[in-house]
Amino acid sequence: MNPLELLNMNFYYYQPMRSNNSTLQVLVVFYLFFQLVNVNLVYAKSKQIIDIAYLTQEQIAPPQLSNAEPFIKNKGIIGAELGIDDDNTTGEFTGQQFNLKKFIVPLDGNITDTFNKAISHHFQYVIVNLPATQLTQLADLPATKDLLLLDVATMDDALRNEQCRNNVLHLLPSRAMRADALAQYMMKKRWDKWFLVVGSTQEDRLFAEAIRRAAKRFGMKIIADKTWEHTFDARRTEQSDVAVFTQIDDAYDVVVVADEQGQFGEYLDYRTWNPRPVIGTQGLMATAWHKTHEQWGAIQIQNRFKEKAGRWMEEQDYAAYLATRALGEATTRTKSNDIKQLKAYILSDAFALQGYKGNPLSFRTWDGQLRQPILLAAPKSLVAVAPIEGFLHPKTELDTLGYDQPETQCKWDK
């Protein structure tokens, strides 16, 4: 009940009583009235409210190679819910309350409409689980200027560079961070010569670009760089095709695959001309979160998530969890719900988010990217955690992954 309602209630009580003409009763009512208002004011003052919107759009299942892993519709949402639960458990002790309102735009719905009508004037913090183009559109709306968008879906390096927006924080690692993590591991293993296989989608090309950048950065050699074509030629089978495709004159140590949707990457392992490991978007993968991860208390959140969701925690869930926890942590530490204060704290050196990956997580002040360790995982075992030991950095080794301050094309202050 809000203080105004209570106030009204007292007022209505008070009027009929007055006609009673008993001074004592009037006094009692007055006393009660002031007591209630008093208590209520204290209550209202001590409880800080933080309203967070979660915006996404309905999805249809994309074509996939294997039915082993069913399509998950609600990636992200349950992570945000778990984060809010945790925030509120803490909030009980700090007098803060976190509310999460979910907006799921239908397939044929208009995201900007929903945003303008229901979100931008009612919420200051918006968790956005949408592709890069929609995210940028929202970030550029006049009403968004003073809001904070928390991106839990994109990996685009452009959004962290020339396309960056200073009202957006990115929770998932960029493609460059993932590629660097893979490169560090390959360098450690002395897999210096790479055979790069690229799918035909735009995302695949972006991932391949990040791989090429990483190769240059770490002095690795791309021996072959080929595109995997999708044709409907009946003579092509994965057994014959992959062998022929990977049969080249130059020797290579490893096949690096760029196939974000998983349209052919799974075919590569065990079928290459020479026996070589597969790494990239299939085989050994670079990811923010994985079901095989148990260290640093991760087993606890894996269990808590599974109990709530009835499935494993996916990357977007982890990102949304971190988004709500980052807001929670900033609110607890600053004792404020003011967006300016929260944003300043989130981007300050003092900010340290516990993300179940050993190092405390924080945001890069030059592009709004969450700096974090990256898991290198095989389907059933965690192989390594990047930054790999030995890759050094003057400030934090986490910044050996992705675009470091001197390299950034982002003009964050603009």
Place this chain on the structure above:
Amino acid sequence: MLLKKKNVDNLQADSILRKLSGLLLTLALTGTVQAETVFVTLEKDNALAIVDPLAGKLLKTVAVGQRPRGIAISPDNKLLYVATSDENTIKIINAETLKEVGKLPSGEDPETFALNPKGDILYVSNEDDSLVTVIDIAKKKIIKQIKVGVEPEGITVSPDNNWLISASETTNMVHWIDTKTNTIIENTLVDPRPRAASFTADSQQLWVTSEMAGSLMILDTKTKQIIKTLKFEVQGVTADKIQPVGVVIDKAGNKGYVALGPANRVAIVNAKTFAVEKVLLVGQRVWNLAFSPDQKRLYTTNGTSNDISIIDLESQTVTQSLGVGNYPWGVTVKP
């Protein structure tokens, strides 16, 4: 080749010397000090290791239940309490016969717990449920479940029995719980991922470790505020490997000891000046610590090197590493 041979000789000579000195030490000690027994829970062996630390020997290993972690001994030294996490219970074990004599209802997934000074009440952290469970040991009944922050872990009772402390890892708080009413009186916000908490013998200070900040915080019991934060640094070890966990303070209030987790070190902290005096190399991923009854030695459990380290506190040196089994977790000592 020659060099190698020489090294081997050196090593052999070394180990003979070490054995001899160990023997001499044992002989010298057995005359003056009573024998003591160290109990270590082995998380992945589902067992309890029984060690004679003066002889430097693993005496035996007994099965104790699924995933044993926290361990404590009753004030009269007759009963051991062992949290068998995957069985959702705390087992009561006769410290002489090592036979199970009972079970306590602990709530789900018990890991760490604390006994009150009298030894009649046991407090358990239930990490997944954000609860502290209060158990009457004699009645084997849950008295109360107290709602605390997310992922409570470190738990301890002040020696004067006024305060129960629960540290929640994700909420980043220390909860001050009145032991008479079992209600939270105050909360102190601390560095991220607080792990363990320990009072000084006079109950005036609470020492809390933060795994993520790599720090130790000293809190004043009266004001419940942090009076000092210490950040650990170890030469040649990156900051992210320094993850303080277990903390104990000697009865005299002279020194505190902090296990630094994957930094594989134990830090010695001056309890008066709060300066880090020395850092000792022990086994891998050192988590929990226990004093010998005379407080002349410290025993550490080293999770991933599968051993315990014995530290002589007078000379501040590690005198022995002793293999005990897979994933040693908790440790307690019987005089």
